[in-house]
Amino acid sequence: MSSSIRFVSPSLFFLLWIFFVHLAGIYLFTSGFLLTRLALTNVTACNDGSCTLPPTHKRAIVLIIDSLRFDFIAPAPYIPSENNAEYSVHHHLTLTLPSLLTDAHPRNSFIFNSYPDPPTVTLQRIKGLTTGSLPTFVDIGSSFGGSEIEEDSIIGQVGMNGKEAAFIGDDTWMNVFPNAFHVNMTWPYDSFNVEDLHTVDNGVITHLFPLLESGNTPDLIIGHFLGVDHVGHRVGPYHHSMHSKLLQMNATLTRVVDSLSDDTLLVVLGDHGMDRAGDHGGDGQLETSAGVWIYSKSIPLCDDEKISNKIPSQLLPYTTFPDADSPHRYIQQIDLVPTLSLLLGLPIPFGNLGTVIPELFWRQSNPPQNPTEESWGWGSIRKTAVKDEDRSRASSLIRALRLNALQIHTYLDTYRLSSSGAELDDAWLTLESAWNGTHVDEELALVNLWDYTRLALSSCRSIWAQFNPLLMVLGLVLFSASLLSTYSVYSGIGKVTSSHLDPATQTTVVWEDWLIARMWQALRGLAAGSTLGFLASLTYETQLKTFGKGMDSLDCILFMAPFVSCVMVGKLSLSKILGLLPPMSNILKTLPFVLHAISFFSNSFTFWEDRIIAFLLPSSLIPHVFIGLRAPTARLRRRILGFTGLLVVCIRLMAVSTVCREEQHPYCHVTFYSSLSSSSALESTYTSTVVPPSASSSSAPTFAVIGAPLMAILLPIILSRCLKQSKSDQGLATVWFNWIMTPSLFCGSVYWLIEYVETAGLVDESEWGAVLRFCRTFLSRAALGWSVVVGGVVWWKHPLCISIETSEGQRQIKILGFANAYGAPYMLFWTIPFSAVWATTQLTGQIVLGLSAIALMSYLEIIDGIRDVLMVEEAFTSNRLSDILPSGDDFALGATQNNHSPNVKFYEITPVILLAMHLFFRTGHQSTIPSIQWKSSFLLTSTLTYPWAGTFIINTLGPIWVILTGVGLVGVWLKGPRFSSVPSPKETQKDSQQSPPVVSADDQIQLSILLCSLCVSMYLMTILLTTSLSASILRRHLMVWKVFAPRWILGTVVVLVGDVSLLMVYVGAWQVRRVVERTFSRMMGQALT
Ligand SMILES: [Zn+2]
């Protein structure tokens, strides 16, 4: 009868189908949400000065006043009067120096309203301000996840051209330019403490003036004040503290101007604005209005006050600040990059997308031979005709614009040839024709060059810096559709089986037939959907271009096919969807799940998720405790409550191990790594923000050094004891733990012990380094090879854990381990991924892994106890007590174990998934990129070699993978094979008396595995749905790149890991069922003939 177990069953089909729908949804959502850009490392360089202009200034002082909104320095944006509600004495007309000087020296002083690209966060703005590029979430580069700038920048150009740069202020700069500033002229201050309004500012003031007044002022000074920003965050702009802060800034700037030398350019700017509450990060008008003031003491920046009459108005755009009376000059913040570069005689950074500010290049191109004392070179204006002057000025601006446009064109060309070049496909033709339009005579060139640079900026913005809401919504719709149809299948199967449970042998037909019908619906849906999608993309091609920007026919098909399929599988309609809501009692049981799902809308809940899980996990056991309390026998009650206690103890012990996110300081103490290294990371907050503690400290605490090898030896003994309870420590189990699992775990622990010895510096590196590394590599390969390859093969051949004793002339068979005939082999199967993850996990994590295995085993006992309770209760209510009592004429095989209802409840699976997340956090991970343990990528080789370096993926996601694979155990634990003595039709014809009883393809096992899988799938999909929703709703939130987007990425990979784990569960359970059926059928045949 082994043919009755088909490998391609409707269950497998549904797992693959769900996987496909998930992939399609993730693909669509990701292409709409994840802003990526390839960071090119090219730099602009030329030996002959052809890529820049002669400098007008020898040095520059760039002072960043964090959150300096435009109206803080604007020349009276609001007329102060009683009926003007917008005017505020706290921040208007307080920092007046810029507007006073602009009034007095219109050729030397300029104020602009600048547009910083959102997200208006300091880190992203520093990147933009120095490279001229657009913000993206992932700058794909060589050091993924680090914040160091790898692209060409103005700071880099200063260094490359033999100049010196000094830095004082917000230490964020040290993250992005760790090595760019002069070692003796760098004074970073912690930016983390928003409560502290003055330390950073006082620090800047202390170090700035000695630099300015000393003989050798560096060529570039960056000063970054944080006070205005901190006042904003703390009390908002409508508070007297803001007034005094701005007065302090005014006084500081006045002193700077006084000590400014003639050849120094002063740039004062806000990296972004602030909203009415004083916060920033989003794309609101107030947040994206930052003030810029450019001042030159004696050299005029522009030699004509009436420039607006001379050049086309499109080059000089204006904008009106909200509720202001008149418009102001408006620039892009990144325009400062090419402008500053050319004014200082530096090449424009390679990836810049800004355009030079026209006013500052409107001057006669060739300084006369004998400059008069009036200014730097334009004394001879009166001698030449007006028209020639303007032509000369225009050609000077054209030269600047040409260099600018050429740099952008080179950048786009290079990007186009890179691996990500296809991103520019849509915009390429327009860009090229605009570029060709710049090769014209002077008059037209001015406009065309300007247009080209602006077209490049807007094209790149639409590719890199704009979310695609349509694709995001389509992704979210698919997530919801897959969730609803999965639930519909889950509840549908539950209904068919419970209504047909009585004739036990009939269930196979009923639920499989039902599922096969749904399978055909799914296939029809896929076919119909892809046709519809294809036709839609053809018919509405033109509409798609305008309405569905960035959407192609592949996207159409990838949406329609799974969507129609989901609708047909779930038979979804609005009334049905409302009807799908589970009853109230179930909602209470699923409360931990609901709380977990909605917590991602809050940033603080998201970054305290590790603690929240540690709380939700025990809470999810409350339904189990209630059932345990009403158990009919004291023994059963003790069993359920005792194991619940053990499980809670394991959870608590696991929770001892922590790593901290940056945001959790100072309320978090690292215990995953040794206290020595974590305290050194905390010693200065500066270090802890530069290098996250999880990455910097790397050695295990002392207790782990002893605990991990001990756990490696104890755990197999404990697992073996678990099997002994059901007498299934037979067969393969007799050798498995001693010869497969223990050696593998032990090798894995010794690997990390050696690593510990090396990093702790306990041995002489030069003498022992090579030997130790050789031993380590050997051990890790041995650990993985032994458990995965050898263990895998042995298990596949002989997975069973039973032994057969025959007596009395073969008339009575005693099978040891019968009751757990499925569970025991599956547990051995489960230890294979467990051992693999063990080898990649550091010492502290290994102890936690061991505890999680004990926790999972306790949970299996709880679940089995609960099923016993429910079964007895059901039997009492239906008066079918005989069902649960062993009937005399049966085989003496403990048939009582077999009558568990196959239905799996969602609340039974919730603790397992929470345990998976708990294990993820407790093995030294957080949902942040810096918490990845890169160390584990050197497990199998001493150098970074693909694909072996991928072991860090096992390290990161393995904990989740292991526990989710363990879900299969919940489905099969302590369920013996079922016997069917109903002869098959063929045999009836021959001789019904002689036909042996056969073991049916145990549909109950298959069914409960499928239901477990559907529960896991629903749980993980819900988490992905809520994390995606929060990331898309809060996509302009201050914390999106730090908190929501990383959590969304984790949600995405967890869904994929979940789908893979479920396929593994299927394969493992399939093999167990196949072998069990074959063995027992043969045995029964022998016994009865
Ligand atoms: Zn800022």
Ligand SMILES: [Zn+2]
């Ligand atoms: Zn801020």
